[in-house]
Amino acid sequence: MKPKPFTYLRPANLNEALQALSRFGEDARILAGGQSLLPMMNFRLVQANALIDISRLDPLAYIREADGEIEIGAATTQAQLLEWPMLREVAPLLSAALPHVGHFQTRSRGTVCGSIAHSDPASELPLCLATLGGTVVLRSPKGERALTADKFQTGMLATARRSDEVVTAVRFPKRKPGAGYAFMEMAQRHGDFAICAVAAVVIGKIARLGVGGVADKPMTREWSGLLDGEIEDALNDFAWDLGGTDDHHATAAYRRELVRRLGRRAIEEAAKCSS
């Protein structure tokens, strides 16, 4: 329950962080809030040779609105985003999902980008990113690239980040006029990992649903012009296609049932909020 020895680095700016990452190679890890990384290091599921602490890089702690998106820097905590006065207006899905991310006592340290870089299939923020079709900004000594959620998220705790890259920001599309949003999840206790989480966006006749906690990464599906009688079959197909399995939290059958029921409820609530 203690991490293996490692070297601790505190770069003064992003360039130094990139240098450190190149120097220590693929066993080095970026430390921001540490709320996912340190438990894994305590369990020795992750064995890093170096931790590069970016939590004090103030230029990376920001929330910015631009071009129909909000951009959140790598040092911004989940609590800072949740407390941002514009959140409900600008990003209603994030506003609904964030209270489910960990607890009051972990959101205060855990970062938005860290959760997305960690890419736990049951996490709420990667699910929001996938459902809204957001973007991840990555920086390496060679330059910057931006990947959409479907390109970035590759599987269980796996992303397209290269070993010399730092996730410097994430971008979420802002609320679209006339669209409705809803987020729901089932967990054993509030703040625990979701057994199943759903995020829904409804714009006119188009309904888009994201599901977390069932497949090895957040999965989305979009339907156009679904009639009342068709939604059950559509959700049932989606639930089976996700290929959930039994584990000690829930059976595969229970997870399929959650996809059908929470999925329906979320789409209906999003439809109610849309205009």
Place this chain on the structure above:
Amino acid sequence: MLELKEGERHPVDFVLNGKPTRALAEPRMLLSDFLRQELGCAEIHVGCEHGVCGACTILIDGVPARSCLTLAVQAAGRNIQTVHSLEAEDGKLSDLQEAFRRHHALQCGYCTPGILISAERFLRSKANPSEQEVREMLSGHICRCTGYVGIVEAILETARTRAGARS
């Protein structure tokens, strides 16, 4: 760039409950072990060591944090508060601590220092919380004795009393 090599002990300067403090830590040392074992803070209760139980919760620059999910070297230059920061210098308990006593909000007391410090911070951000909000905040702590009823009562009563004192 600050670089602290593995296997070596490095000085960490910070403020602990208002007092400037210095001690040595390897990079791998958790802040929970650092406070309890190097600095004798017996109020740091180490439970799960992966951020779930909440017993080791402290404030770092006024922000709640799991000390088991923080490295000792990350405390450098920070203001660290444990549950002892709540009581007066003569050891007199705070209103929140007194309310915990009145409502039997603890039995074995293992979870209590973490709950107290995070409840104090919570009440500062939400002066008039609902029971639901208190319970959501408490989802970040595990108490195996009380069933939480007394804890919720103590926190709500403190909020009411403070609101009464302000008006």
